[in-house]
Amino acid sequence: MTAQASKTTDASFVDHLTQNFALQFLDRVAASGPHEAFRYPRGETWESVTWTQAGEIVHRLAAGLLSLGIQPEQRVGIASGTRYEWILADLAVMCAGGATTTVYPTTNAEDTTYILGDSECHVVFAEDDDQLAKLTANKGELPHVSKVITFDGKADGDWIIGMDALAELGDAYLAEHPGIVEETARAIPADQLATLIYTSGTTGRPKGVRLLHRSWVYEGTAIQVQDILDESDLQFLWLPMAHSFGKVLLSAQLACGFATAIDGRVDKIVDNLGVVKPTFMGAAPRIFEKAYARIVTMQAAEGGAKEKIFKRAFEVGIKVDELQRDGKSVPLLLKVQHALFDRLVFSKVRERFGGRVRFFISGSAALNPEIGAWFHAAGILILEGYGMTENAAGATVNHPDDYKMGTVGPALPGAEVKIGENDEVMLRGPHVMAGYHNLPEETAATLTEDGWLHTGDKGSLDADGFLTITGRIKDLFKTSGGKYVAPPALESKFKAICPYVSQFLVFGNERNFVSALITLDPDSMAGWAEENGMVGASYTDIVRSDAVEKMVGEYVDELNGKLNRWETVKKWKILDHDLTIESGELTPSMKVKRNVVESNYQDVIDSFYS
Incomplete structure (x- = not known):
């Protein structure tokens, strides 16, 4: 290309x-x-x-x-x-x-x-x-x-x-x-x-x-x-x-x-x-996921009329947002409802972030499109960008006046993006590194002679030059039935469904079905415990309880209803602790070290298939 x-x-x-x-x-x-x-x-x-x-x-x-x-x-x-x-x-x-x-x-x-x-x-x-x-x-x-x-x-x-x-x-x-x-x-x-x-x-x-x-x-x-x-x-x-x-x-x-x-x-x-x-503020997607989960679970805890108004507000907000982004007119009744909900609900959501945010910039990992749409419905724009350390972080970004949700935007001015073999995203421009320190062979394998950087990410470009990232090439796996599965897509969908989740990691390379390891967010689970008679219980006791097992199971079932048959999660386990930077299972930029997690819990994963 x-x-x-x-x-x-x-x-x-x-x-x-x-x-x-x-x-x-x-x-x-x-x-x-x-x-x-x-x-x-x-x-x-x-x-x-x-x-x-x-x-x-x-x-x-x-x-x-x-x-x-x-x-x-x-x-x-x-x-x-x-x-x-x-x-x-x-x-x-x-x-x-x-x-x-x-x-x-x-x-x-x-x-x-x-x-x-x-x-x-x-x-x-x-x-x-x-x-x-x-x-x-x-x-x-x-x-x-x-x-x-x-x-x-x-x-x-x-x-x-x-x-x-x-x-x-x-x-x-x-x-x-x-x-x-x-x-x-x-x-x-x-x-x-x-x-x-x-x-x-x-x-x-x-x-x-x-x-x-x-x-x-x-x-x-x-x-x-x-x-x-x-x-x-x-x-x-x-x-x-x-x-x-x-x-x-x-x-x-x-x-x-x-x-x-x-x-x-x-x-x-x-x-x-x-x-x-x-x-404005730059952040990793995990920050937006936590904020979304906190707001949603707080409203659920309110119950009654407040929760109904909150849910209806976002139904209306997302509908209006979809119509506007498609260039369609918004019916008068919907406009009136939206104005009311903006005063009652959306303005309060914006106020939690200071009330003056023009936009957030999300980078370092993929933002779930449904969570992005939820914030947008509340009048908070999250602009996704893309890059890596090897190109000084910024390669593409959406513009406040020209953006496409679900994409990471077009190339920065003066930089180039192309799609190479196996749909690999390739970058070139003044931002690309000079190489790896004291590692000439690794540098040669990553940089081409004419200056293109191999990213290892899989993606596509639309007719307007907007880039969509579909995952890491090395993360894509094939089941023993010959079907390909893209873990980030499944993991992202679950985070939009379950407000209590912290991490959802799927596995199944050369296996006959997909499995998952799940961790739950400690802050969200503390709120859940207050509403479910477990105040004072330890995090481990909470996430191991039958009630939490049942609750998470219902969310997994909901996820499976949105997937192809070969992608559905057949077996899963809730870990008794969240992943942390200190444990070495998250990078400091809050990305999961998938290989480390898989190695640490290989016996659990193997037990799914025994």
Whole structure:
């Protein structure tokens, strides 16, 4: 097939992408100095920082890194959750000409040591004592690390220092070398290494993805030229900054100039939205699934007239939405009903998210179309995008004024998408990685000689260039009867049916039927327990109860009624715990490591077929 480029925007800007990420930040500081750049929680309140203030801090920290001897492309690690200091550290590394190596705070000590060692990090930012413990325990295996800077941990004044101490080193260095940060930033070529992000693979060691300055500048500029966001917007950012999706949102901020409220605590997302009142937010589908489940189960618990009104509101809302998206007129009675339900129901749903959201951006995994339609009926637009670490996260995205639900949108301006052999999605453009760190054979297997990136995802392009992802090629399996099954499609359907589910994983490769492992969401099940006489019972006792078994069985039956005969789930089991990042069964971006789960529960899966 021929490559499909974005049809909506002139992509000539790509020819002028000579700027680096450090200059993009310094130019933004100059352009937007007195305006708000960031806000972050401090105790029970939020503290605001202007672009000028952020620029001054980054200036001092970058000079501090230069005083420690950081050279062009030398790696500087950041082992921390998402917070304001993460942003400062990353921008300082960029302005000092180094390359940020990201480490999730949940990464175990062994993998942390491997990542910092494989990347040959010379300096590491460590969030707190937990992260410091991983470094000190394996100091002998980190010969290149000359200094550790901690955000909140205990400094020893020698190998480990605090952020203030780094800034003081910067002050002294600037006194002797005025203008050094600007000089360093201007000397960085667009094709210099900016970031090493280690992918959390399901098997084997993580692979370091080498992303250049041009990749991040391109990502932000490609969003800016589409007029999706501007200085009047306010972002709420909770996504892991160690993940490429988070870094894309930072690059978009530098290009567009909006302010960002930062708090990486996942359990605070809904509360924070009500306080911050953002105009947009990026998130993984799991966040929308949890919000949907929480709202639906809360209304079910109300019962009576309120529940009936709620259900009827969404019946009307979804019907009106379908008519409008099909370009059909909405009957007068339906319009009147919709206006009433918008005041009684939909406005309250929107208020839970702050009341000002123009759109959400969903990425890192597929969003269930029915859940997307449910939010849309309430007046909340979720724009799906697509990409991977190997292409700096952003490859395609729907536009607020031009979107197709169920697709991940067209290619970003200046980038290309095509469908290769076996319906594999292929990407090409300024965002594509330079390769895997120290892995030439893997790089050659992933990148073609003419610059196309093999994604491993299966998809299709429509006549307008909108991409639809149908799953991972390696996840597709064939039953012993010769029928193909696409697990993501079944799993997504179940999540739209059952509001209590957390994960639903189907198996059956070379087996005579499909089976499933199920985990239930702890928050949703706590609410269920209150309504079903099990208050105070442990999560394990709740999910093992006959009542829950019966309830889940009814949802499985409902799912099977929507499937082809060979796809139906014949046997299933509820696990006595949810999958977590800490257990290694979820990636930090909340995607399931299917191979790990299958290996951990192989005996359970085998028992289905014995």
